Amino acid sequence: MIKAGIIGGAGYTGGELIRLLINHPDxxxxxxxxSSNAGNYVYEVHTDLFGDTDLRFTSEVSTDIDVIFLCVAHGDAKKFLAANPMPSSVKIVDLSQDFRIKGTSPEGTGFVYGLPEINKQAIQTATQIANPGCFxxxxxxxxLPLAANGLLTDELHITGVTGSTGAGQKPTTSTHFSWRSNNLSVYKAFEHQHLKEITQSVVQLQPDYKHSINFIPYRGDFARGIIANIHTKFSGTEEEAVELYQKFYAGQPFTHVSTQNIDLKQVVNTNKCLVHVEKHGEYLLVMSIIDNLLKGASGQAVQNMNLMFGIPETAGLKLKPVAF
Amino acid sequence: MIKAGIIGGAGYTGGELIRLLINHPDxxxxxxxxSSNAGNYVYEVHTDLFGDTDLRFTSEVSTDIDVIFLCVAHGDAKKFLAANPMPSSVKIVDLSQDFRIKGTSPEGTGFVYGLPEINKQAIQTATQIANPGCFxxxxxxxxLPLAANGLLTDELHITGVTGSTGAGQKPTTSTHFSWRSNNLSVYKAFEHQHLKEITQSVVQLQPDYKHSINFIPYRGDFARGIIANIHTKFSGTEEEAVELYQKFYAGQPFTHVSTQNIDLKQVVNTNKCLVHVEKHGEYLLVMSIIDNLLKGASGQAVQNMNLMFGIPETAGLKLKPVAF
Amino acid sequence: MIKAGIIGGAGYTGGELIRLLINHPDxxxxxxxxSSNAGNYVYEVHTDLFGDTDLRFTSEVSTDIDVIFLCVAHGDAKKFLAANPMPSSVKIVDLSQDFRIKGTSPEGTGFVYGLPEINKQAIQTATQIANPGCFxxxxxxxxLPLAANGLLTDELHITGVTGSTGAGQKPTTSTHFSWRSNNLSVYKAFEHQHLKEITQSVVQLQPDYKHSINFIPYRGDFARGIIANIHTKFSGTEEEAVELYQKFYAGQPFTHVSTQNIDLKQVVNTNKCLVHVEKHGEYLLVMSIIDNLLKGASGQAVQNMNLMFGIPETAGLKLKPVAF
Amino acid sequence: MIKAGIIGGAGYTGGELIRLLINHPDxxxxxxxxSSNAGNYVYEVHTDLFGDTDLRFTSEVSTDIDVIFLCVAHGDAKKFLAANPMPSSVKIVDLSQDFRIKGTSPEGTGFVYGLPEINKQAIQTATQIANPGCFxxxxxxxxLPLAANGLLTDELHITGVTGSTGAGQKPTTSTHFSWRSNNLSVYKAFEHQHLKEITQSVVQLQPDYKHSINFIPYRGDFARGIIANIHTKFSGTEEEAVELYQKFYAGQPFTHVSTQNIDLKQVVNTNKCLVHVEKHGEYLLVMSIIDNLLKGASGQAVQNMNLMFGIPETAGLKLKPVAF
Incomplete structure (x- = not known):
């Protein structure tokens, strides 16, 4: 059995990780x-786990483990590792953004960007993973299927909508139910912090990509999930696009190409990503959906752990969709 | 024109009052x-009023007005009036619970409980109104139609569900969208603070009522509205009950008896209350619905003001329902 | 008093029109x-109107009126007018799409496209109005402020999200609560039927516009409202854009330019449109929000009627926002 | 491996059963x-299963199976079994209400009421299960913990709220998103069809129970889950009640007694039931929550299958809660 430690277990991604790991076979x-909940039962914070686990939070940090998950705020992962150096025997999966961008810090050198669909081999031999952001x-x-084929030849126009769990657990004005229910609003238009890691991956696959990524993120009036529409110029046919995407994702257990239109709830409470492409005039429209807390965070973290430890990629991740 | 001052205009009931008064003909x-928003535009807080008013918040309290509305926290109305004595020329409508219960304080002596359906005449001649709570x-x-006829002969069994705006503007754990959406939970079962004023009115109409009122309130996963089901033993027929309710509310402009089943959204964004009665075995089931911020707060406050000033009871209160 | 007839009063736009007109002062x-509800009370279909009106549906079509509103399905307005010719004394407001596109039918010749922000003078002298679509x-x-200044110099990239009431009253798979709640999905991407009328107006103001309008519409998980983000290349500054928009909408009672970020619920249950512009790199981002049933349908129909009859443009349209 | 057949696989309970069984280890x-979908892929109806299964619907009914699940409309299970007699080697789990009430039909003689918390031993040796209703x-x-101890000494007062999936897949007026979102309404007050099976179980445990069960069911504005509040007279203390409930559910893997207040989303997308008791005056308040499609339907059906086949009761039912 893989012995796992979780840092920052009282937050949303920490809770989701616990939900996954208590049923993980390995x-x-x-x-x-x-630290703020030390001594309390995990189910006192993650109340849906009542009856499922008698774990208690602790303030200690043991290194007698095989893997550590950092479910901490951006900036705190670096601080944690500086204060708590992990022996080389402990694999690290960091869910913060601290090590996602290469070359920005010497500490980040050993971290592999944990997007299995493009970095699977590197992940399998890695000991340190920077888990990607949800958007x-x-x-x-x-x-990325377009980038991998050198087919990103123009700007990208993107709108995406994220669930409220993406904003974290702390009650704020923009997560107040009275305000957010039945409401939509844009934030950080053209300036979302995830653009850096997206660009990094695009350039990894298509080094000459130099166009802008025009991304307009929305706060959605639902708790879980992200749906995004992307359109960019594409000279091929719809059939060619479908084939290209299907080929790129062939063998990937969680990412699938649907030839039918997709809707957000198809993936909620799963580790899946569904993509769908349509050709309209000179544009290719790509739709993409994930659960922000699973494929967008803790699910992908477990997927990366599975790959690092050489166990089946889907172990502990065959989840019942909520569907409704 | 009636000159109105509003104290505590940045909260939910204050905002709703502004929405009503800016279109009130009189x-x-x-x-x-x-005080915390002095100098800012009202639409900076109540952003739906952008384009409708250029009012700014102030920290001053002038007495050169005809009526003052106290939209403050419970306990703060008494404090405000102690610190800012109003001349007898200024009528007062207090939306807090400070003066709802008679005989508990000498300061409260002059306050009339502002439920027009039972106290209309007293309200018309009053200068100080304690506006009822939403539940x-x-x-x-x-x-009350039963109480008015001496027909509350047994215990009352009540369940009610309230919208999130009932919990106020401050972001909290139980108003966090991620938690509250698609969720229901009970709070203050059998102990809700409004039981006191309910009992006071019941006894006003039926002095011998001595049974318990078993009330289970729920936090609802919607922003506006209250729906409640009440059942109690009733020896008459359904037809007798309908007639009794219709007679009691005859001439009331906002409270109506529906012989069809009712649903919450029939009254959202209106000052109406709809009631519906059904007989089942020895029990009478009564359904009652209001908008908690209107008939349950600011709408009723305006209705009381209208009555006090001798203008039409419905002035400024013919509101378009949201319906959906 | 203006005597109004409503055709198709049992649907969503018909109901909304009734809600407006029963409180309209003129x-x-x-x-x-x-026809399907003839003899029934209006409140039996639009149950939120219980207590507000004792009107009954009728199957008759009198011409002893001043204005007729056609709240019928697309295609049925033409048929209705062919079967029920209106005398010239009766003004017509058609909420269907039958007469929105000029030059497509001889019958449509007399119809003015009822968007007051660009056609106010024509509307004031019109007798027949084609009321615009919601999107x-x-x-x-x-x-249009850009088009009016000849500043649409490149393609338009648009994503918009509409409430479920946009899909009409008939229960369908995509309006089933179990499917639609917490869900988003794209439909009619790049092919929405409203693109024709949008293009017509753009070309009216900027005759040389020849670029594509790339529009991706979403089904939203809320009942009322539309929010859209538009980005297009713009060589001026953000300040210039704000000024240009403010100038264009100066004096318009319902359309306002917010310098703050906007969110959908600011306009729900009102006849307002709020727009907000931001400059990002070479792009201007424009946000626009309306209530699809009001400014996007019945509210604008009443606004057009007001203009045609020379009464205040805002008569009957000073609506309390739902806000929450 | 247990070979399972599913009849009526295109509906909500059928879909949920497929979601469970495709990940069931045994x-x-x-x-x-x-029949209506024969030949189509399962994921064409249950679109969240795209990428998870390539099963197709069939119109055939093979008896070369170990267990058959009847996910059909009420009344159709009897008809199906009459038209398709199953050999004694095939165990039957019927999710309709056809065989829940004993003694009403000779065909129902062999059916055991599948509520493991009271009938576990009988289920373990049964070959035919009538799966309980959700409410x-x-x-x-x-x-039932009260009944099992002979402590139901007075009437029961119950209000419960159910998600829209309880109303099935067919689009109707009361499941239209525009109507149901942010809405609540009562239906079948005092007359819900599940009262029969509830009474049957109460009397099984406490044969002298003769009081009425006053049950007011609500349509909720969420898709999944049921929450109910029950109050009845109870002469013991809260501590005694807690102990009594904990003792009754000791060893039950899915039903747990929470000493903290509970909220609906604690159990959504799980097979769990949480109960919570509080003493108020002479009343015991009991809260109970389940997911209507899981513990209230397909999850309990799998639990019953597990018991019948002697495999672990929790096999295939350790589900990740949706939590948000």
């Missing part, structure tokens, strides 16, 4: 760290 | 007081 | 026609 | 019958 949770995952899985 | 808003309004309008 | 409803209204109000 | 789906499950699990 993992046992060694501890769930949350970043959704958009890249819509874009 | 009222001009003299000022909207909010209190919904439940009383379901109960 | 209008009396002569009749509400609905068409929202998008045009975001675009 | 089951293979032999076929999914749906019936939720309410019984709130009530």
């Amino acid at each position: 993992v046992e949770i060694a501890y769930v760290n949350s 970043a995952t959704c958009l890249q899985l819509g874009l | 009222v001009e808003i003299a000022y909207v007081n909010s 209190a309004t919904c439940l009383q309008l379901g109960l | 209008v009396e409803i002569a009749y509400v026609n609905s 068409a209204t929202c998008l045009q109000l975001g675009l | 089951v293979e789906i032999a076929y999914v019958n749906s 019936a499950t939720c309410l019984q699990l709130g009530l």
Whole structure:
């Protein structure tokens, strides 16, 4: 059994990771760290786990583990590792954005960007994973088949809508139910922080890509999921696009190309990404959907762990969709 | 024109009052007081009013007005009036619970409980109004026709569900969208603070009522509205009950008896209350619905003001329902 | 008093029109026609109107009226007018799409496209109005200030999300609550039927516009409202854009330019349109929001009627926003 | 491997059963019958299963299976079994209400009421299971610990709210998103069809129970889940009630007693039931929550299958909660 430690277990991604790992056939949770909740039962914070686990939060950080998941705020992963150096025997999966961009810090050198659809081999031999952002995952899985074939020849026009869990657990004005229900609003238009990691991956696959990525993110009036529409110029036919996408994702257990129109709830509470392409005039429209807390965070973290430890990529991730 | 001052204009009930008064044919808003927002435009807080008003919040409290509305937290109305004594020329409508219960404080002596369906004449000659609570309004309008006829002969069994705006503007755990969407939960079962004012009105109409009122309130996963079901033993027929309710509410412009089943959205964004009765075995089931911010707060406050000033009871309150 | 007849009064836009007209100070409803509901009370279909009106549906079509509103399915307005010729004394407001596109039919010759922000003078002297589509209204109000200044120099990239009431009253798979709640999906990408009327208006203001309008419409998981983001190349500054938009909408009672970010619920249950512009790199981002049933349908129909009859443009349209 | 056949696989409970069985470690789906969808892929109807299964619907009914699940409309299970007699080697789990009430039909003689918390031993040796109704499950699990101890000494007062999936897949007026979102309404008050099976179980445990069960069901504005509040007179203390409930559910893998207040989303997308009790005056308040499609239908059906085949009761039912 893989012994796993979780840092920052009281937040949304930490809770989702616990939900996955308590049913993972090859993992046992060694501890769930949350300094502010130390001593409390995990189900006192993640109340849906009542009856499923008697784990308690701890403030300790043991290194007698095989893998550690960092479910901490952006900036805190670096601080944590500086304060708590991990022995080389402990694999690291960081869910923050601290190590996603290469070359920005010497500490980040050993981190592999954990998007299995493009970096599977590197992940399998990695010991340190920078887990991708949620919007970043959704958009890249819509874009990368084109980049891999050198077919991103023009600007990208993207609108995406994210669920409220993407904004974290702290109650704020924009997550207040009275405001957010039945409401939509744009934030960080053209300036979302995930554009950096998206660009990095696009350039990894298509080094000459120099066009802009025009991305307009929305706050959605639902709790889970991301849906994005991307359009860009594409000289081929719809059939060629479908074939290109299907080929790129052949063998990927979680990312699939639907020839039918897709809707967000097809993937909620799963680790899947569905993409769908349509040709309209000179444009290719690509739709992409994920669950932001699963394929966009904790699910992908487990997928990366599975790959690092050489167990089946889908272990612990065959999840019942919520569907409704 | 009636000159109105609003204290606590940045909260939910304050905002709703502004929405009503800016279109009221007989009222001009003299000022909207909010110490924390003084100098800011009203539409910076109540952003739906952008384009409708250029009012700014002020920290001043002028007494050169005809009526003052206190949209403040419970306990703060008493404090405000102690610190800012109003001349007898200024009528007062207090939306807090500070003066709802008679006999509890000498300061409250002059306040009339502002439920027009039972106290219309007293309201018309009053200068100080204690505006009823939201659940209190919904439940009383379901109960009082029975009390008025001495027909509350047994316990009352009540369940009610309230929208998130009932919990106020401050972001909290139980108003976080991620938690509250698609969720229901009970709070303050059997102990809701509005039971006192409900009991007071029941006893006003039926002095010998001594049974318990078993009330289970729910937090609803919608922003506006209250729906409640009440059942109690009733020896008459359904037809007798319908007639009794229709007679009691005859001539009331906002409270109506539906012989068809009712649903919450029939009254959202209106000052109406709809009630519906059905007989089942020895029980009478009464359904009652209101908009918690209108008939349950600011709408009823305007209705009371209309009555006090001798203008049509419906002035400024013929509102388009949201319907969907 | 203006005597109004309503054809197709049992549907969503018909109901919304009734909600507006029963409180309109200058209008009396002569009749509400609905063949399938003839004889029934209006509140039996539009149950939120219980207590507000005792009107009944009729199957008759009197011409003893001043204005007739056609709230019928696309294609049925032409048929209705062919079967029921209106005397020239009766003004017509058609909410279907039958007469929106000029030059497509001889019957449509006399119809003025009822978007007051560009055609106010023509509307004031018109006797026949083709009321714009909901998405068409929202998008045009975001675009037309640029077109009016000849500044649409490149393609338009648009994503918009509409509420479920846009899909009409008939229960279908894509309006089933179990499917639509917490869900988003694209439909009619690049092919929405409103593109024709949008293009017509753009070319009216900027005759040389020849670029494509890339529009991706979404089904939203809310009942009311449309929000759209538009981006297009713009060589001026953000300040210049703001000024240009403010100048274009100066004096318009319902359409306003917000310098703050906007969110959908600011306009729900009102006849307003709010637009907001931001400059990002070489792009201008324009956000536009309306209530699809009001400014996008029945509210704008009343606005057009007001203009045709020379009464205040805002008569009957000072609506309390739902806000939450 | 247990070979399972599913009849009526295109509906909500059929779909949910497929979602469970494709990941069940001991089951293979032999076929999914749906005459109207024969030949189509399962994921064409249950689109969330795209990428998870290549099963197709069939119109055939093979008896070369170990267990058959009847996910058909009420009344159709009897008809199906009459037209398609199953050999004694095929165990039957009927999700309709056809065989839930004993003694009403000779055909129903062999059916065991499949509520494991009271009938586990009988289920383990049964070959035919009548799977309980959704409201019936939720309410019984709130009530039966009292009945088992002879402590139901007075009437029961119950209000419950169910998700829209309880109303089935067919689009109707009361499942139209525009109507149901943000809305609540009562239906079948005091007359819900599940009262029969609830009473049957109560009397099984407490044969002298003769009081009425006053049940007011609501249509909720969410897709999944049931929450119910029950109050009845109880002479013991809260501590005694908690102990009594904990003792009754000791060893039950899915039903747990929470000493903290509970909210609906704690159990959504799980097979769990959580109950919580509080003493108020002479009343015991019991809260009970389930997912209507899982513990209230297909999840409990799998639980019953597990028991009948002697495999672990939780096999295939350790589900990740949706939580948000």
